[in-house]
Amino acid sequence: MSTTPWPPTSASGISIRDALRQLWGPLNPRADTRQLLSWLIVAVTVAAAVVACGKPASPTAARPNWCPNIPDHTTDCGVVTRPLVEGSPELGTIDVGYALVRHSGKQSSAAGTIMPNPGGPGVPTLTYGTDVAALTKGILADYDVLLIDPRGTGASTPLDCGIDEHPFEVGTREYQRSAVAHCAGALGPKIPGYTSAATADDFDAVREHLGIAKVIPYGSSYGTYLMTVYAQRHPERVQSIVLAGAYPLHFDPLQRPNADAVDLTLHRICDRSHACNGDVAVSDLRAVTSRLRVAPITVDHIVMTEGEFGNLVFEGATSDVGSDPDEMTPLGRLPAALHKAAQDDDADLRTVLADIATPAGNPDVDDLYVAVACNDYVTLWSPDANPATRESEYHRALAASGNLGSFSAEGFADAQHDGGDVCIRWPTIPHHQRPDQVSSPLPAAPVLVLSGDLDAITPDANGILASRQFPRSTFVEVPNLGHTPDNEPSGCVAGIVETFLRTSTTESSTECLGHIPAIKVEAVQ
DSSP, X not given: OOOOOSSOBOTTSSBHHHHHHHHHSSOOHHHHHHHHHHHHHHHOOOXXXXXXXXXXXXXXXXXXXXXXXXXXXXXXXXXXXXXXSTTOGGGOEEEEEEEXXXXXXXXXXXXXXXXXXXXXXXXXSGGGGGGGSOOOHHHHHHOEEXXXXXXXXXXXXXXOOSOOHHHHHHSOHHHHHHHHHHHHHXXXXXXXXXXXXXXXXXXXXXXXXXXXXXXXXXXXXXXXXXXXXXXHHOGGGBSOEEEESOOOSSOOTTOHHHHHHHHHHHHHHHHHHSXXXXXXXXXXXXXXXXXXXXXXXXXXXXXXXXXXXXXXIIIITTBTTTSSTTSOOHHHHHHHHHHHHTTTOOHHHHHHHHHHHOOOOOTTSHHHHHHHHHHHSOOSSOTTXXXXXXXXXXXXXXXXXXXXXXXXHHHXXXXXXXXXXXXXXXXXXXXXXXXXXOOOOXXXXXXXXXXXXXXXXXXXXXXXXXXXTSSSEEEEEETTOOBOGGXXXXXXXXXXXXXXXXXXXXXXXXXXXXXXXXXOOOOOO
């Protein structure tokens, strides 16, 4: 088994993750969506004129300037034109940009074609190159990698429905609901064009265009949902599947597992570091959420309600944790800050929250994020109900739920920028089947599901449920890693992925999990 270090390095010899840290500091939530997108926009400018739509790139075709340059690999780039909304030609088309990175080994045929997606929704894939997934040098020698920017991102006709990212992320709940409604109004009849099913069908159109018989979908974060939808819609085209930081198609719309994971994560980091007491940390968390529920504080002009605090804790504090074992992360500083805040000293907590909430500077990340979430995710109201009935059903569901972990039901619902009531004014697509409503069986291809045990965005409880969707799956819990576990730096997880891709099992590759170090935690005084 290869022991190639992860993450891979760029041509300059500096890992992409390290280069990003030098620019932005610790990476933030949703598979690093917010900060990575800023870097991606700097790193790539989408071509105005690209390879002729629907035709493979030829040696004489102009190379699109978004086409990634992968050292030691031949890369073929092109565009496939797809209908924006199937069956509605009057709504136009969408370009889907792709790059097929050929295996570097001497064998004529690849052992398979890995098709990765980093999540979001809203994160383009192409600019990551092969760093988009935990792929060793040995895998890249034997396997092709098919990079596709999802519709609405990067080289695939970027979507802009008017959502300004940072205000959306830190604004009031009413601001968020209004922004979502404005986005829906801007899209109008084009709303059905932004679903996971449409993106999955784009991916399969690219596969067919390139003449690839089967692919290996590899999803991280939302990419696990998207790739499950791909497998649902195109089961005969799946060779095997890797899902890192996974959640099921039919997840709890209250996101109770996520709230519970915040408490569990505090227990785990305290127990492993001996720097704090897990019971005390959870008690302090409950004291802080109770106080913010009635008396929000202000941090860098952000009104820190229970909901906003909850978002920064469950998304921000558990994202990218463990990717640098020597780093003192916001999560590692959180128990000490909570303990002081529970005694009415907010100074350290304000600093931790300000660090998490630092804006990434890209205004366009959340447009597709909102559109896909509102079209596809389970809601706490009937999609066909009128606005007043939706509101009534939503509040009845919250009232019946009790607390969610250390949060009130309303507080944690407001913490969800892709859930709660954020989509309550989003119109229903007539005759639309959400992915969780589709009864088609998932394929019997081998599936590897990886979950970080410090991840509250896609907690291990949801990873287990995601694994159980498939008839032939292997679930691996990765200790001391947050969102997502394939950010693990030693090569352990990359080695597990390599073993699985080659053998459809994990064999003895998981033995390294016991050597992943605990994260640093500030001692509670």
